[in-house]
Amino acid sequence: MRSRLFLWVPLALFAFFAGLAGYMLTQDKDQFVESTMIGQPLPQFALDPAFGGLPGASKADFTGKPRLLNIWASWCLPCIAEAPQLEALKAQGVEIIGIAIRDRPEDVANFLSRYGNPYTRIGSDRISEVQLAIGSSGVPETFVIDAKGVIRYQHIGDIRADDVPVLLAELEKAR
Amino acid sequence: MIAEIGLAALWLAAALAVLQMVSGAFALKSAEGEVNPLAIYARPAAVVQAFLAVLAFILLLRAFAITDLSIKLVAANSHSMKPLLYKLTGTWGNHEGSMLLWVGVLAASGGLLAAFEKRLPERTMGATLAVQGFVALGFYAFLLLSSNPFERLPVPAAEGTGLNPLLQDIGLAIHPPTLYAGYVGLSVAFSLAMGALLTREVNPSFARVMRPWVLGAWVLLTLGITAGSYWAYYELGWGGWWFWDPVENASLMPWLAATALMHSVSVLAARDALRTWTIMLGVLAFSMSMLGTFLVRSGVLTSVHAFAVDPERGAFILGLLGLYIGGAFTIFALRAGAVAEGKRFAVASREGALVFNNVMLSAILAIVLLGTLYPLLTEAFNVRVSVGPPYFNPASAIFAVPMFLVMAVGPLLRWKSDKPARLQFELALIAALVIGVIAAVSFFGQFPLLPLLGLGLAAALAVAAFLPLRGRNLKRVPVATWGMVLAHFGVAVSLFGMACEGAFSQERLAAVAPGGTEQIGDFAVTLERVTPVAGPNWTAIEARLAVSEDGGEPVILNPQARSFWSPPMSTSESALLTKWDGQLYAVIGNQAEDGRWQIRIWWKPFVTFIWYGGLLIGLGGLLAIAGRVRVDVKRRSATAKGAQRRADIEALGTPPTPIPAE
Numbered sequence: 001m002r003s004r005l006f007l008w009v010p011l012a013l014f015a016f017f018a019g020l021a022g023y024m025l026t027q028d029k030d031q032f033v034e035s036t037m038i039g040q041p042l043p044q045f046a047l048d049p050a051f052g053g054l055p056g057a058s059k060a061d062f063t064g065k066p067r068l069l070n071i072w073a074s075w076c077l078p079c080i081a082e083a084p085q086l087e088a089l090k091a092q093g094v095e096i097i098g099i100a101i102r103d104r105p106e107d108v109a110n111f112l113s114r115y116g117n118p119y120t121r122i123g124s125d126r127i128s129e130v131q132l133a134i135g136s137s138g139v140p141e142t143f144v145i146d147a148k149g150v151i152r153y154q155h156i157g158d159i160r161a162d163d164v165p166v167l168l169a170e171l172e173k174a175r
Numbered sequence: 176m177i178a179e180i181g182l183a184a185l186w187l188a189a190a191l192a193v194l195q196m197v198s199g200a201f202a203l204k205s206a207e208g209e210v211n212p213l214a215i216y217a218r219p220a221a222v223v224q225a226f227l228a229v230l231a232f233i234l235l236l237r238a239f240a241i242t243d244l245s246i247k248l249v250a251a252n253s254h255s256m257k258p259l260l261y262k263l264t265g266t267w268g269n270h271e272g273s274m275l276l277w278v279g280v281l282a283a284s285g286g287l288l289a290a291f292e293k294r295l296p297e298r299t300m301g302a303t304l305a306v307q308g309f310v311a312l313g314f315y316a317f318l319l320l321s322s323n324p325f326e327r328l329p330v331p332a333a334e335g336t337g338l339n340p341l342l343q344d345i346g347l348a349i350h351p352p353t354l355y356a357g358y359v360g361l362s363v364a365f366s367l368a369m370g371a372l373l374t375r376e377v378n379p380s381f382a383r384v385m386r387p388w389v390l391g392a393w394v395l396l397t398l399g400i401t402a403g404s405y406w407a408y409y410e411l412g413w414g415g416w417w418f419w420d421p422v423e424n425a426s427l428m429p430w431l432a433a434t435a436l437m438h439s440v441s442v443l444a445a446r447d448a449l450r451t452w453t454i455m456l457g458v459l460a461f462s463m464s465m466l467g468t469f470l471v472r473s474g475v476l477t478s479v480h481a482f483a484v485d486p487e488r489g490a491f492i493l494g495l496l497g498l499y500i501g502g503a504f505t506i507f508a509l510r511a512g513a514v515a516e517g518k519r520f521a522v523a524s525r526e527g528a529l530v531f532n533n534v535m536l537s538a539i540l541a542i543v544l545l546g547t548l549y550p551l552l553t554e555a556f557n558v559r560v561s562v563g564p565p566y567f568n569p570a571s572a573i574f575a576v577p578m579f580l581v582m583a584v585g586p587l588l589r590w591k592s593d594k595p596a597r598l599q600f601e602l603a604l605i606a607a608l609v610i611g612v613i614a615a616v617s618f619f620g621q622f623p624l625l626p627l628l629g630l631g632l633a634a635a636l637a638v639a640a641f642l643p644l645r646g647r648n649l650k651r652v653p654v655a656t657w658g659m660v661l662a663h664f665g666v667a668v669s670l671f672g673m674a675c676e677g678a679f680s681q682e683r684l685a686a687v688a689p690g691g692t693e694q695i696g697d698f699a700v701t702l703e704r705v706t707p708v709a710g711p712n713w714t715a716i717e718a719r720l721a722v723s724e725d726g727g728e729p730v731i732l733n734p735q736a737r738s739f740w741s742p743p744m745s746t747s748e749s750a751l752l753t754k755w756d757g758q759l760y761a762v763i764g765n766q767a768e769d770g771r772w773q774i775r776i777w778w779k780p781f782v783t784f785i786w787y788g789g790l791l792i793g794l795g796g797l798l799a800i801a802g803r804v805r806v807d808v809k810r811r812s813a814t815a816k817g818a819q820r821r822a823d824i825e826a827l828g829t830p831p832t833p834i835p836a837e
Contacts, residue, residue, distance in 0.1 A: 004512040010455070011504035014462075017548065018497050024475050024551055025486050025493065075563035077420055102565050106682070113684045113764070113775065114413070138553070138560035 042069075042149045043133045047123025050098070051105040053112070057097050057123030062149040066174040068094055068167065069143040070119070071131055073101040074111035076139040078158035083115035085159040090118040092168060098122040101131055101139055142167065146174035178246050178325040181234035185275075185325075188227035188282060189315035195220035195285075195308030202301020203373065210297050217304040218289040224311065225286025232266075232279040235324055239266045242335060248272065248324050250332035258711055264348040270472065270488070271324035273351065277468070278314045280359040284388075285311060288363055295384050296376055303370030310362055313495040321491050346406025354399030354426055358464040360392030361433060365503070368457030372506060377450045377514045382443035383807070385457070387800055389440050392460075393433045394796035400426050401789030412747035412762045414777050416676070416785055419567045421476040424547045425467030428540055432460035435536040438529050446590055448517040448526055452533070458507055462500045463540075469496055475551055521592035528585030535578035542570045572625055579632045579670070580605070583639035586659065601642055608635040622678040629674030636667035655802030662795025669788025675757075675781035682778075686771040696778040698759055699723050705763070705772055713737045715748070718763040718772065722752055734763045758782050 046058035062069070070086065072079040086096060098119040100108050108122065125131055134143065134151065144153035144167065153170040155163060198216035205211040238246050239262050242255045252269040253262055267273045285307040292300065318324065367385045371377045403426065408416040417423065436456035443453045470476055473489025520526040546562045553560045583605050587598055595602065609631040616622060616630055640663035644652060683695040692701045703719040715737040721729035732750035752759040757780035764773030 004508075007508040007511050010459075011501065011508055014500050014504055018493065018501065020548075020552060020555060021469070021473075021475060021493055022490075024555060025473065025489050027555075073561075073563065075565060076561045077418065077563070078561055110682065110684070113773070138550075140561075 038151055038154060040151055042145060042151060043130070045123075045130045045133065047099065047125055047130060050100040050103060050122040050124035051108040051112075053109060053117075054119060055121045057099060057121045059149060061097055061121060062145045064147055065095070066144060066146050066152070066171045068096045068171070069134075069145050070096050070098045071101060071136050071139055071141045071143075072098060073103050073139045074107040075103070076101075079111075079140045080115055082140050082158035083118075085161060085164055086118035087116045088161075088164050089159075089167060092164075094168070094171060095120050099125050099130060101125050101128055144170045144174050177234050178238060178243070178327060181231045181238075182319075182323065182325040184227040184231040184234070185315060185319060188224045188231070188278075189312060189319060191220045191224040191227065192282075192308045192312040192315060195224060196305050196312060199301040199303070199305030199308060202298050202305070205298050205301070211301075214297070214301045217301055217308070221282075221289035221304055221307065222286045224308075225282040228279045228282035228311075232275050235272060235275055236263060236266050238325075239263060239272075244333070244335060245327055245331035247326045247328050250328060250335050252335070254335040256711055260345075260348060267351055267355075268347060271318070271322045273355070274314065274318055274322055275324050276352065276355055277359060278311065278318060280356050281307075281311050281314060281362055284360055284363050285366075288366075288388075292384060294380060295370075296374070299367075299370045299374045299376045299381065301370075302373040303366045306366040306369040306373075307362065310366065310499060313498060317488075317491055317495065321488055344406065344410050346402060346410060350399055350402040350406055353395050353402060357392045357395030357397075357399050357433075358426075358429060358467070360388055360395060361429060361461040361464050363388040364392065364433075364436065364457045365461030368454045369503060369506065372454055372510045372514070375510070375513055377443075377454060379444050379447050382440050382453065385453075386437075386440050386444055387803055389433060389437050389457075389460075390796055390800045390803070393430070393437050394793050394800070396426070396430045396433055397789060397796060398793040400430055401786050401793065404789070405786050409749050409751060409760075410746075412749045414682075414749075414760055414762075414775075414779075416782070419546070419562075419564055421547050422471050424543050425470050428543055428547075429460055429463040429467060431536050431540040431543070432456060432463050435533045435540075436460050439533055442526055442529050443517070446518055446520070446526060448520055449530065450514050450517040451511050452530075454511065454514065455507065456533075458500075458503045462496075462503070465492075465496055465499060469493060470547070476547070518591075520590070523588065523595055524592045525585060525588045525590045528581050528588050531581050532578050532585065535574045535581075538574040539571045539578075542574065543567065546570070568625060572628070576628060576632065579636055579666075580609075582663065582666070583636050586643045586663070587639075601639070605635045605639055608638060616678075626674040626677035629670050630678065633667045633671035633674060636670065637664060640664040640667060653802055654805060655799045658795045658797070658799030658802055660795070661798060662792045665788045665791025665793075665795055667788070668784050668791055669786075672781050672784030672786075672788060676779050676785065679780045680777060680782075683776045685774055685776075686767050686769075687774050688771045691771075693774065693776065695759075695776050697725050698776075698778065699726070700759075700761070700774070700776055701729070702772060702774060705766075708735070710737070716763065718761075718774065720750065720761055720774070722759060722761075724754075732759070732761050734761045736763050753783060756780060 042059050042062060044059050046060075047056045049056040061067075068089065072082070090096060096118050098121070100122055103124065103126075105124075108124075112119075123130070135154070136143075138156070140158050142155040142159060143151050144155075146152050152174040153167075155167065159167065195217050198214055198220060201211045202214035202217065205214060235248075238249050239253055240259065242249060242253055242257075242262060244250045244255075248269065248271050252272070253265045257265065265272075267276045285304065288307070289304055295303070364385055367381070367388070371381045403423070404416050407418070407423075408414070436453065436459075439449045439453045439456055442449045469489065469492045472492055473486065475486075475489060546567050549562050550560050584598065584602065587601055611631075612634040613627055613631040616627060640660055643656065644660060681696050683693055683700075685693045687693060687702045689702055689704050692699050694700075699722070701721040701723075703721055705716055705718050708715050708717045715735040717733050717735045720732040720734065722732055723729040730752055732752055734750035735748040737746050737748055747762055747764075750761045752761075757778060760777040760779060762775045764775060766772050
């Protein structure tokens with residue numbers, strides 16, 4: 001008789017999904033782990049401008065004062081949700097340097113004109129090279145970088161309104 | 176009192192669902208040719224249950240219409256100042272109301288099945304109604320135990336808190352009910368698949384019963400997705416028509432499964448092949464509907480679409496998913512082996528082409544499912560990821576491109592087995608169109624690969640869609656064949672619109688002082704003035720844009736930036752100028768410090784074809800249903816079985832030459 005094991009495959013896949021979804025439902029959404037890169041200096045990098053309007057970004061830009069490094073992409077929906085919070089941070093005098101992941105210049109320009117431009121510089125990371133090097137795996141993510149170019153804090157996911165004071169406090173600590 | 180009657184109707188309906196389930200299950204104990212005396216309650220229970228569930232929904236509609244602020248749901252989601260239309264659509268613009276609509280449609284389709292379907296063997300019918308009752312029961316429990324739409328406030332509210340302004344739009348009056356009817360129509364396909372599996376009655380006559388339900392659900396899903404896409408396009412003001420957002424994917428996944436199911440159920444009806452595969456897709460399609468409901472309602476995934484999300488409700492729906500999908504897959508694993516394979520066919524045959532496209536559709540479904548759930552998976556390891564178009568577009572194209580190619584050829588192939596050499600002319604024509612169009616367009620400039628491929632495929636498909644009519648007496652072509660031709664042509668039209676939008680869109684973003692003019696494509700756009708305007712429950716600034724094409728007579732566009740005050744929220748109302756060959760899309764942004772206004776204008780050539788194509792696909796589906804119904808009516812009067820089978824094969828679109836004998 002032919003093996004009928006394959007008939008159980010849909011059930012197995014579904015059971016895996018149900019287990020995962022069940023586990024995720026019980027998890028606190030805002031849970032967060034520290035990247036192994038925290039306390040480490042930024043790796044060497046120099047990225048081309050992501051679009052014509054602003055200069056690119058490199059490690060050398062992170063000196064003199066604490067800054068935010070925001071990893072984002074124009075195709076990323078949570079980045080849209082995050083945009084007003086970045087504006088709020090900018091209004092508080094925070095300098096934000098962006099890295100656009102796998103993006104196109106026209107898309108970057110579109111996004112900024114639509115949702116506001118909180119950045120002073122945006123580097124284009126076409127192959128996620130810098131993103132992976134600093135221990136980020138998704139968009140959006142935001143890092144607090146101190147005056148010496150050391151990564152002091154990592155925020156995973158979009159910045160909600162509640163996260164703004166946290167980031168401001170972290171920037172103050174990094175001073 | 177009205178709310179209490181609604182609640183009582185729901186409880187009664189739930190009790191009837193239990194009766195339907197138990198009584199239907201007794202049908203499985205019926206002896207051959209007889210009906211178990213306890214099984215006779217299933218049909219009436221389904222009909223009365225449908226009546227009660229629909230009544231409950233109508234009562235909720237009434238509560239919204241009169242803004243009954245003693246009901247918690249109305250107070251939380253409505254406002255006495257809202258226009259009546261949006262009061263009514265507000266009924267399903269929230270979690271509880273949309274779940275009541277869901278249950279109402281579920282019960283109504285169960286009732287229709289029970290009242291009108293006489294062809295199924297009583298045992299299968301009983302089992303089907305039992306499953307349908309079981310599914311309904313879970314959703315009644317969900318409503319009654321965790322999402323009571325009729326809950327009263329201890330003290331009536333003085334005023335409602337409004338409705339998400341994004342949802343105050345005619346698009347929302349049409350889009351969710353259509354989509355829901357489609358989602359839930361698939362529940363009947365699911366129940367029928369389970370019923371047939373339980374009684375081992377998987378055969379062509381079963382497929383003929385299932386087919387109109389699948390077709391109907393598929394048409395509604397198609398129209399619902401089309402309307403939803405257009406709504407997002409003009410209401411969100413982002414200029415895009417598909418964002419691969421989890422909520423959008425939640426509607427696309429059942430559509431993909433239903434598309435595959437619709438084709439495989441036709442093969443089963445006409446050729447008695449693909450039995451197990453059809454059952455699998457029947458289970459899968461409705462599973463995708465329920466999975467979509469779970470993803471949207473539980474909040475396990477982040478979406479830009481605003482929905483009331485709640486992990487406890489998520490847990491409840493997950494429990495239901497476990498019960499229904501888990502249960503269905505278990506029965507499938509235990510029983511599917513006992514379902515005979517059905518008739519064999521060669522790879523190069525109509526069946527072969529349909530199987531190939533079914534596999535491609537399933538692969539695209541898997542790609543979308545994986546991309547949608549991947550963030551959930553990585554988040555379990557504390558890594559947050561957002562998956563977007565850089566993944567979805569190329570990954571789905573890998574399977575969509577061969578699918579479109581085979582879709583062009585498939586309807587020309589004969590059943591059972593065929594020689595591709597017979598179709599030399601057609602194959603050469605299709606290849607020439609794909610290559611010719613790509614070459615011709617590339618001649619004019621550099622365009623991205625996917626839109627370019629899309630243009631070539633659209634041209635080939637548009638022509639190939641009509642090839643099945645070649646050499647036939649058009650008056651004698653069955654209505655269902657016209658349906659197929661139209662639907663396939665609609666796919667070409669949509670594809671053309673998507674490719675043009677991707678390849679040729681132009682965009683202009685400018686800060687313009689009143690009186691200033693911007694040029695985009697052939698259009699000169701002048702910002703005449705910006706004025707404040709007020710609506711029933713919002714205020715806005717409105718730009719007056721004079722758009723003149725090639726120096727011709729100007730047309731006025733009025734994009735607005737609206738502010739709603741209850742709840743406080745701002746939206747962007749885009750203004751559209753629709754031409755036959757595209758749309759001018761204008762949005763007004765913020766005012767800069769120097770007094771200039773930010774204006775954003777797109778010229779999107781042929782973008783409307785995306786939705787025209789969707790409508791054509793839906794219309795094709797409607798024609799197919801009409802054709803089937805006609806054939807069914809004729810068949811009832813005809814007695815000869817052979818005539819019926821010929822009619823069925825004919826209805827699928829017979830090749831110009833006679834069918835080879837078996």
